[in-house]
Amino acid sequence: MAGAVRKATILGCHKSMATTIFGPMDILNQAGRLWHRLGNTPPTPFFDVAIASVDGRPIQCLNNVLVQPHAGIEAIEQTDLLVIASATYIDQVMETGPGLVPWIRRQYQRGAHVASICTGAFLLAETGLLDGKGATLHWGFAEMFRRRYPQVRLREDRMFLDQGRLYCSAGVSAGMDLSLYLVEKFCGRQASVQSAKTMLLDLGREAQSPYAAFLAPRQHGDPVVGKAQEWMETHPTEPLDYDRLAWKYRISRRSLERRFRQAIGVTPLGYLQQLRVETARRLLEEGDLTFQEITYQVGYEDVSYFRKVFVRLTGMGPKEYRQRFAGYSAGPVLQ
Numbered sequence: 001m002a003g004a005v006r007k008a009t010i011l012g013c014h015k016s017m018a019t020t021i022f023g024p025m026d027i028l029n030q031a032g033r034l035w036h037r038l039g040n041t042p043p044t045p046f047f048d049v050a051i052a053s054v055d056g057r058p059i060q061c062l063n064n065v066l067v068q069p070h071a072g073i074e075a076i077e078q079t080d081l082l083v084i085a086s087a088t089y090i091d092q093v094m095e096t097g098p099g100l101v102p103w104i105r106r107q108y109q110r111g112a113h114v115a116s117i118c119t120g121a122f123l124l125a126e127t128g129l130l131d132g133k134g135a136t137l138h139w140g141f142a143e144m145f146r147r148r149y150p151q152v153r154l155r156e157d158r159m160f161l162d163q164g165r166l167y168c169s170a171g172v173s174a175g176m177d178l179s180l181y182l183v184e185k186f187c188g189r190q191a192s193v194q195s196a197k198t199m200l201l202d203l204g205r206e207a208q209s210p211y212a213a214f215l216a217p218r219q220h221g222d223p224v225v226g227k228a229q230e231w232m233e234t235h236p237t238e239p240l241d242y243d244r245l246a247w248k249y250r251i252s253r254r255s256l257e258r259r260f261r262q263a264i265g266v267t268p269l270g271y272l273q274q275l276r277v278e279t280a281r282r283l284l285e286e287g288d289l290t291f292q293e294i295t296y297q298v299g300y301e302d303v304s305y306f307r308k309v310f311v312r313l314t315g316m317g318p319k320e321y322r323q324r325f326a327g328y329s330a331g332p333v334l335q
Helices: 018-030 034-038 090-096 100-109 120-126 139-148 172-187 189-199 223-234 242-248 253-264 268-286 291-297 303-314 318-325
Strands: 006-011 047-053 081-084 113-116 160-162 166-169
Touching: 006 018, 006 100, 018 047, 018 081, 018 172, 018 189, 034 189, 081 100, 081 120, 081 172, 090 100, 090 120, 100 113, 100 120, 113 120, 113 172, 120 139, 120 166, 160 172, 166 172, 172 189, 223 242, 223 253, 223 268, 242 253, 242 268, 253 268, 268 291, 268 303, 268 318, 291 303, 291 318, 303 318
Parallel strands: 006 047, 006 081, 081 113, 113 166
Antiparallel strands: 160 166
8 A cells, every 4th residue: 555645534532532633643644754854855745634523623632622623524525544533432422423423434335444542442333343343442441342332342452453444452552553553554564663763652562461450340230249259359369169159159150150251251260360460460560579479479379370370361471560560660580
C-alpha cells in the first residue's frame, strides 16, 4: 500500500478520552513528515487525517475538553482507514449518535479498514462486524465487554489484534502501538520504524498482561462461588483442599469446579493463583523482598513452580517486572 496518500478518519465519541483521538491522529499525520523534517529532506506524507464527530459539532472528551472536528460523519463519504476513539459510555454514545453504527458498517462495506482504540471496541462490536472474530480492549473493561458481546471472542491479553480489515487495541498506549502497526501495514516497515524513532515509541509490544490488575468478577450471580471467592480471599496462603471447600458449601468437587468455570472462567485453583500473583506483584512494586521471600509469603514453597505461574499470568519474569514497575530503582537482585 506504500506510495499513495491515504485518507484516515478519527471518529471521536461522546466522552472519548482525548488521547485516543490525538494519539492516533498525531502518529498517522506525522508519518512521512516528521522524519524528513528532522533530516532536512522534503516531506512525503502518507495520510490525510481528519477528525469526525457524529454531527460535526465539538466532541466533549472525558476530561471536559472540547475537540473541534473537521467534519460530521455524513460529510465523509469514503475513507481508507477509520479509527474509533474510546467509547466507554456506550449506551450514551448510541443514544446521542444513532447513525454511527450504520455509517461505520457502510464505510467497511466500501473497503475501509476499521480500528478501535481502547473501549472503542464497544462501538465496533455494536456494528456486528466483530461477531465470530477476536477483539481486545483495556483489561479493566473486559468483563463488561464479555457480558455485552458474548458472540465476540475476547482476547484481553493482547495489546492489539489484526482481523483482516478490522483491528482492536487495548488501552491508551496500546492505541499508539496499533497506530504504528497501521503505518507499517499501509506504508511499509521502514515508515513504521521512522515513526517510532521520531515519536520515541517502542515497537513490538504484544501483551497487556504485565499491566493488568486482577479484578475478581463479582456480578456472576452464583452465591456459592461468591462465598468460595470470599473464603479464598481471606485465606490466600492456605493450601487449597478442593474436597473440603466443596463440602463446606455442600456440593461435589466436580460441581464446584464446573460452577467456578461458568461464573469466572477459571477453576478454584486458577483463581487462587491469580490472587497470589496479584499479591506478589504488589510486593515486587512496593518492597525489597527477594522473589524467594515473596514466594513463601504468598503460600508457595517451590520457588521455581511459582516463578512459572508468575510468568504465565504476567507475561514476564519477576526481575523484569520489578524493573518496569517499581520505579527508577530496580531494587535488589532477585534470587
